[in-house]
Amino acid sequence: MTVRPRRSVLYMPGSNARALEKAASLPADVLILDLEDAVAPEAKELARTQVCAAVRDRRFGKREVVIRINGLDTPWGHDDIDQAAKAGPDAILVPKVNDAADVAHAHQHAADAPASCALWLMMETPRAIFNALEIAGAGGRLTCLVMGTNDLVKELRAQHTPNREALLVSLNMSVMAARAHGLGVIDGVFNEIADTTGFEAVCRQGRAMGFDGKTLIHPSQVEICNRVFAPGLEEVIRARAILAAFEKPENKGKGAIALDGRMVELLHAEIAQQTVALADAIAALTPG
16 A cells, blocks of 8 residues: 655745755645745746746755645746646645636646646635545546645635634535545645634544545644644554454454454454554654
């Protein structure tokens, strides 16, 4: 089983050369080099040039590198996706997608990208949420959905609350759509950088809901995010024990077995396999 950790997905402003340089040393699993929200209109072209150069130079080591373009209905979107495709990041993140037609439009403009370049999509409008299953099933290069929770709250005329009541339906629908089509799915950002207690709480909520990880707005959030979205030591030990038990000759072909006084089924073995694969992939990313 091949797994790529996406616990911490850090936005980095594409117009800030120092931030791009610093990104190479940060322990985030994924870097999103941003041409959209973090960049003022007068800096859009500079950001595009800097980000594409950094991606072409392969400056970021083992991390997964994603370029978030401006919306395809903006003055910069088409040039962004064309240049990003030529730079060849691991993925191109497209904002403000509303339906399968928008996904097809993005695929058309990403046609010149290397085969290894995936398409990620922002889920940040009410229309996108209602069309989540259609969007997730668009196929092609699509591998991941990313929640744009700030935009969703704005579009809903809702409020940010500690338990995210206004967003729960949107979050759940997006996770279900992603899993129905075998996609990754990443939770939205947490705005209060200094509130580490609140941040850890929403990380735990996101993991419990099924998200692979969380988008971040500041490097200080990476450590907590990596810890919460990683399987714990006891969880990994238990998973390895389950796999080892099912490998025993006397258990071959069984749908359920007894292990340490508990009934364990094949579905638990499948979960255990995912847990071990994620733990191994995280270890491969960790220096030393």
